[in-house]
Amino acid sequence: MKVLVPTDGSDRSMKAVEMAVKMAEKESAEVTLLSIAHYATGDFEALPADLQIRFELAAKSVLEKAKALFDQKQLKVETRLEYGIIPGNNILKLAEEGGFDQIIIGSTGVTGLTRLIMGSTALKVAQHAPCTVTIVR
Ligand SMILES: Nc1ncnc2c1ncn2[C@@H]1O[C@H](COP(=O)(O)OP(=O)(O)OP(=O)(O)O)[C@@H](O)[C@H]1O
Numbered sequence: 001m002k003v004l005v006p007t008d009g010s011d012r013s014m015k016a017v018e019m020a021v022k023m024a025e026k027e028s029a030e031v032t033l034l035s036i037a038h039y040a041t042g043d044f045e046a047l048p049a050d051l052q053i054r055f056e057l058a059a060k061s062v063l064e065k066a067k068a069l070f071d072q073k074q075l076k077v078e079t080r081l082e083y084g085i086i087p088g089n090n091i092l093k094l095a096e097e098g099g100f101d102q103i104i105i106g107s108t109g110v111t112g113l114t115r116l117i118m119g120s121t122a123l124k125v126a127q128h129a130p131c132t133v134t135i136v137r
C-alpha cells in the first residue's frame with residue numbers, strides 16, 4: 001500500500017500525517033510526504049531576492065515537522081519537495097507517476113479562509129485523483 005500525504009503544515013494536514021503514521025505502524029504502508037514550495041514567478045524585479053529561498057525553506061521545515069512523527073516511532077518515510085503554483089497539479093502528477101494507492105489530504109490548509117468547507121487543493125485532488133482519496137478534517 002503506497003500512501004501519498006501532501007502537507008502544507010496546516011493543522012488538518014498534520015492530522016492527515018498522523019493518520020499515515022498509524023497506517024505505517026499497523027499496515028506497513030509505504031508513506032511519502034510531499035510539500036510543494038510556491039514557485040515565485042512574475043515581476044522578479046519587484047520581489048525580494050530571497051523570496052524563492054524563503055518559500056523553499058518553509059516547505060522543507062514542513063517536511064521536517066511531518067517526518068519527525070515517523071522518526072519518533074522509527075518508522076520509514078520518504079519526503080519529497082516540489083515547486084509549483086497550483087499544488088493540486090503537483091499532487092495529481094506524483095500520484096499518477098508514483099503509482100500511489102491512496103492520498104490522505106487535509107480538507108483545508110494554510111492559505112484559505114477557514115469558513116470554506118474545502119480548499120481548492122483538496123477539491124482538485126478529490127475530483128481528479130487516479131486513486132482513493134481520504135480527506136481529513
Ligand atoms: N503547498 C502544498 N504542499 C503540500 N500539500 C498542500 C499544499 N497546499 C495544500 N496542501 C494540502 O491540501 C490540503 C488542503 O489545502 P487547500 O490548499 O485545499 O486549502 P486552503 O489552503 O485552506 O485553501 P486555498 O489554498 O484553496 O485558498 C492541506 O491540508 C494539505 O494537505
Ligand SMILES: [Mg+2]
Pocket residue numbers: 109110111112119120121
Ligand atoms: Mg492552500
